[in-house]
Amino acid sequence: MPLKSEPVEVNIGPQHPSTHGVFRMVATIDGERITDVKMIVGYLHRSMEKLAEERTYTQNIPFTDRMDYLSAINSNLGYCLAVEKLAGIEVPERATVLRVIFSELQRVASHCMATGAFINDCGAWQTPVMYTFRDREKVLDLIEMTCGARITTNYIRIGGVAFDIPDEFLPALDRLVNDDLPQRFDEYDRLLVGNEIILMRARDVGVVTPELAINAALSGPMLRSAGIAWDLRKADPYCGYDTYAFDIPVGYNGDSYDRMVIRIEEMKQSLRIIRQAVHRLPGGPHKTDVPLALRPPAGEAYARIESPKGELGFYIVSDGGPAPYRWHVRAPSLINLSVLKEMTVGQTIADAIVTLGSIDINVGEVDR
Amino acid sequence: MPALLTLITHNWYDIRDLSNLSGKIEQLIRDANGPGWLVFVVSALLGAAGIVSFIGAVAIINIWIERRVVGRMQSRLGPNRAGPFGLLQPVADAIKLMQKEVLQPKVADGLVFSLAPIAFTVPGILVMAVLPWGRNMALANLDAGVIFILALTSLGALAVFAGGYGSNNKYALFGAMRVIAMLVTYEIPSVLALLGLVLFSGTMNLSGIVLFQAKYWMPLLLVQPLPFIIYFISSSAELNRTPADLAEAESEIAGGYHVEYSGMKFGLFYAAELINAVSVSAIIATVFLGGWWLYKVDEIVPGWMIFIGKIYAVYFLFVWTRGTLPRFRIDQLLAFAWKWMTPMAFLNLVLVAAEVLIWNETGVSAGLVLPLYAVLNAAFAGVLIVAWVKFMGPRFSRFPERLRYYSQIDVPSLPAVATRTDGGAPGLAEGRSA
Amino acid sequence: MIEQFGRAGFLLIFAVAFPLVPIGASVALGLFRIRPRKPDPIKQSVYECGMVPVGDALVRYNVRYYLFALLFVVFDVEAIFLYPWAVAYRGLGVYAFVEALIFIAILLVGYVYAWRKRAMEWI
Numbered sequence: 019m020p021l022k023s024e025p026v027e028v029n030i031g032p033q034h035p036s037t038h039g040v041f042r043m044v045a046t047i048d049g050e051r052i053t054d055v056k057m058i059v060g061y062l063h064r065s066m067e068k069l070a071e072e073r074t075y076t077q078n079i080p081f082t083d084r085m086d087y088l089s090a091i092n093s094n095l096g097y098c099l100a101v102e103k104l105a106g107i108e109v110p111e112r113a114t115v116l117r118v119i120f121s122e123l124q125r126v127a128s129h130c131m132a133t134g135a136f137i138n139d140c141g142a143w144q145t146p147v148m149y150t151f152r153d154r155e156k157v158l159d160l161i162e163m164t165c166g167a168r169i170t171t172n173y174i175r176i177g178g179v180a181f182d183i184p185d186e187f188l189p190a191l192d193r194l195v196n197d198d199l200p201q202r203f204d205e206y207d208r209l210l211v212g213n214e215i216i217l218m219r220a221r222d223v224g225v226v227t228p229e230l231a232i233n234a235a236l237s238g239p240m241l242r243s244a245g246i247a248w249d250l251r252k253a254d255p256y257c258g259y260d261t262y263a264f265d266i267p268v269g270y271n272g273d274s275y276d277r278m279v280i281r282i283e284e285m286k287q288s289l290r291i292i293r294q295a296v297h298r299l300p301g302g303p304h305k306t307d308v309p310l311a312l313r314p315p316a317g318e319a320y321a322r323i324e325s326p327k328g329e330l331g332f333y334i335v336s337d338g339g340p341a342p343y344r345w346h347v348r349a350p351s352l353i354n355l356s357v358l359k360e361m362t363v364g365q366t367i368a369d370a371i372v373t374l375g376s377i378d379i380n381v382g383e384v385d386r
Numbered sequence: 387m388p389a390l391l392t393l394i395t396h397n398w399y400d401i402r403d404l405s406n407l408s409g410k411i412e413q414l415i416r417d418a419n420g421p422g423w424l425v426f427v428v429s430a431l432l433g434a435a436g437i438v439s440f441i442g443a444v445a446i447i448n449i450w451i452e453r454r455v456v457g458r459m460q461s462r463l464g465p466n467r468a469g470p471f472g473l474l475q476p477v478a479d480a481i482k483l484m485q486k487e488v489l490q491p492k493v494a495d496g497l498v499f500s501l502a503p504i505a506f507t508v509p510g511i512l513v514m515a516v517l518p519w520g521r522n523m524a525l526a527n528l529d530a531g532v533i534f535i536l537a538l539t540s541l542g543a544l545a546v547f548a549g550g551y552g553s554n555n556k557y558a559l560f561g562a563m564r565v566i567a568m569l570v571t572y573e574i575p576s577v578l579a580l581l582g583l584v585l586f587s588g589t590m591n592l593s594g595i596v597l598f599q600a601k602y603w604m605p606l607l608l609v610q611p612l613p614f615i616i617y618f619i620s621s622s623a624e625l626n627r628t629p630a631d632l633a634e635a636e637s638e639i640a641g642g643y644h645v646e647y648s649g650m651k652f653g654l655f656y657a658a659e660l661i662n663a664v665s666v667s668a669i670i671a672t673v674f675l676g677g678w679w680l681y682k683v684d685e686i687v688p689g690w691m692i693f694i695g696k697i698y699a700v701y702f703l704f705v706w707t708r709g710t711l712p713r714f715r716i717d718q719l720l721a722f723a724w725k726w727m728t729p730m731a732f733l734n735l736v737l738v739a740a741e742v743l744i745w746n747e748t749g750v751s752a753g754l755v756l757p758l759y760a761v762l763n764a765a766f767a768g769v770l771i772v773a774w775v776k777f778m779g780p781r782f783s784r785f786p787e788r789l790r791y792y793s794q795i796d797v798p799s800l801p802a803v804a805t806r807t808d809g810g811a812p813g814l815a816e817g818r819s820a
Numbered sequence: 821m822i823e824q825f826g827r828a829g830f831l832l833i834f835a836v837a838f839p840l841v842p843i844g845a846s847v848a849l850g851l852f853r854i855r856p857r858k859p860d861p862i863k864q865s866v867y868e869c870g871m872v873p874v875g876d877a878l879v880r881y882n883v884r885y886y887l888f889a890l891l892f893v894v895f896d897v898e899a900i901f902l903y904p905w906a907v908a909y910r911g912l913g914v915y916a917f918v919e920a921l922i923f924i925a926i927l928l929v930g931y932v933y934a935w936r937k938r939a940m941e942w943i
Contacts, residue, residue: 141635144460
């Protein structure tokens with residue numbers, strides 16, 4: 019006998035503890051079970067793509083910091099690669115290796131944040147997020163040591179990186195990469211990966227099938243959790259990633275748990291890359307001289323990198339002037355978010371929060 | 387009055403035990419030919435005042451303990467600014483909460499909304515009435531003590547429901563509904579768990595249960611480990627603490643039942659949660675750990691000190707689980723209670739009944755039979771838990787759970803991403819002018 | 821026995837007074853104008869993540885655990901029946917044990933039936 023009940027329409031967000039910013043999700047709920055989800059984005063829209071058309075290419079780099087503020091260096095890198103491709107700028111070898119080091123450090127920091135926040139969404143009372151933040155702080159210390167900023171770094175510039183690394187950087191990096199973080203990641207393995215409650219909460223929750231993942235153009239851990247081996251560092255190498263030895267962890271089930279485990283494994287792989295990069299770090303200049311008012315020839319360029327969230331692409335059109343004619347960002351957070359309805363309908367509110375946490379959105383990037 | 391003064395000065399070593407003081411005062415009143423009801427009122431008031439002052443101290447100190455201990459577990463310091471070691475932090479919190487504007491939604495049911503925090507506080511304090519604080523130091527020496535505490539511990543959930551439903555808020559509604567679900571689920575395992583203890587000790591009087599443990603020098607935790615686990619889990623569900631804090635569920639329903647509360651009403655909910663946690667810790671300390679009794683130590687140290695020590699040992703367990711575990715989902719939590727804890731409690735009940743029968747009929751000495759039962763029951767609990775995990779544990783579809791690793795990936799032949807630097811991207815000029 | 825309940829009743833008075841003290845202090849602060857009281861429609865609306873709530877919260881809510889509630893009634897009453905048995909158990913001997921076993925077995929049949937009928941699942 020079907021029960022007569024009224025569906026309740028609930029706003030989850032914008033001011034909600036676990037929407038990771040100001041994302042709004044209007045869920046229609048029938049006794050804890052979600053029957054419909056509407057996603058409403060735009061609360062953090064800052065019109066960056068339009069603003070960028072009035073600023074020079076160099077002035078636009080800080081915008082990319084504020085897009086995905088948890089992995090600012092990766093955003094910098096994608097943008098600078100696009101501009102370099104457009105203007106045909108050669109990057110010195112040392113700068114390329116430094117870019118790899120910092121990009122992977124930033125990936126570790128971002129995945130730390132994502133893992134901790136995900137467990138927090140599973141309902142842990144702040145403990146895992148404090149642990150992962152502790153490790154993220156250590157990584158941010160290194161970034162601060164080099165460029166003076168922790169979050170909005172503005173470190174990677176067109177034609178190289180902003181500053182060379184200081185003398186104390188490499189010993190500190192060595193300690194972090196060889197002693198500190200591997201122990202921490204083993205701790206995550208023990209505490210989180212085998213945790214029964216997390217298994218119960220995250221297994222078979224927010225499942226993405228491979229077909230859905232490809233059709234919705236997902237990328238990053240979302241795509242790899244669905245069992246599709248795809249990583250731009252291998253598929254479309256930039257910064258010489260094809261010369262580093264590392265593995266891509268790929269899941270089977272496409273559920274939230276796989277995404278968490280993949281993030282933890284990716285952090286370990288990032289450390290592998292950093293170790294190789296430190297070995298091959300050459301001398302020489304850390305940047306080429308690029309005019310501040312860079313005027314690339316008229317044309318267009320698309321550069322894409324594997325940011326912690328997924329495929330971060332920058333499409334730039336130049337009309338030969340000092341400012342880009344059109345600047346478009348393919349933001350992985352936004353595109354990964356687009357399957358939220360398919361992932362959550364039929365599940366409970368608690369699952370929807372876990373699913374949202376496992377997508378690892380960053381509203382700064384979703385809305386730009 | 388001078389008589390009272392000499393009473394205190396001459397018997398200072400007896401004041402450590404409130405029952406002695408109460409007995410002396412009763413004696414004093416009787417000597418002065420006071421009426422009988424006065425004796426009753428004075429002794430009851432003395433006990434009630436003692437318990438309420440303990441509760442008041444608990445409400446203040448536990449906020450600090452909870453925040454500091456969890457802070458340590460989370461590799462941070464916790465509050466350390468207000469006063470030495472942040473000890474004055476709860477006072478500062480209370481003053482802040484009293485000063486805050488009290489907001490009440492217009493659509494809320496005003497009376498229910500206002501009464502809920504008060505109703506939430508009362509049962510937690512009232513539980514303390516039947517718990518023995520020393521050899522003869524229970525305020526009310528009820529023969530139906532276990533029923534009394536079972537009745538009171540489930541009352542808190544109703545207050546939470548009233549607060550959540552009276553708020554007329556959707557999150558609070560979810561929280562309220564979850565509270566009732568957990569109430570109807572976790573009541574049964576906790577009732578059955580305590581039933582095993584009653585069966586074993588043969589009394590429902592809590593002083594009697596403690597005396598049973600003191601008599602045989604055996605805390606019931608050792609003899610009955612499975613009821614301890616069951617009662618601990620189900621009481622943490624009834625207390626809304628983290629593995630089961632579904633009614634609050636900060637990350638899901640943004641605070642649940644107390645989302646609309648502010649000012650001192652919220653403060654009461656907050657304090658009452660801690661008071662209820664201490665009450666449940668006190669129940670566990672009494673029935674499982676032997677209350678005021680601790681081998682020979684209780685002859686030297688006052689019983690209530692031992693009791694408070696045991697309360698805080700159990701309370702630490704609650705804080706520990708809160709700082710460690712993520713939250714269950716509501717259907718998992720309910721299934722866990724119905725499919726695991728209830729049958730286990732039944733099996734345990736049958737086993738205990740058989741054990742008591744054998745002990746009673748054969749008349750073997752307790753010194754032999756109790757350690758034997760302790761080992762037997764621990765093994766039984768271990769086997770049941772392992773067997774349940776093996777056969778009834780959560781099943782996840784589509785294993786394996788190991789990840790695959792790829793060092794090379796196949797790139798399908800996509801159209802190459804071209805860089806056009808040949809001048810005219812189509813539509814450029816029109817776009818600019820438009 | 822009634823005397824013991826009376827002693828618990830004294831604690832009840834204290835227990836009700838206990839939460840009234842901070843509430844009273846809060847009210848007193850309000851009277852002395854230390855605590856602000858400036859209601860406005862936005863403050864008095866319900867919280868729904870910063871949005872204006874859609875519809876009422878007191879709807880006919882789909883209580884998915886109503887079968888649990890039915891089972892609860894059965895099992896709770898039964899557990900309370902067992903308490904007097906447990907207290908008097910030592911004096912009753914083998915007979916009481918067997919009888920309780922039969923009682924529990926009958927319940928167990930109902931329990932297994934409910935389980936097989938998937939009553940213990942969140943529908």
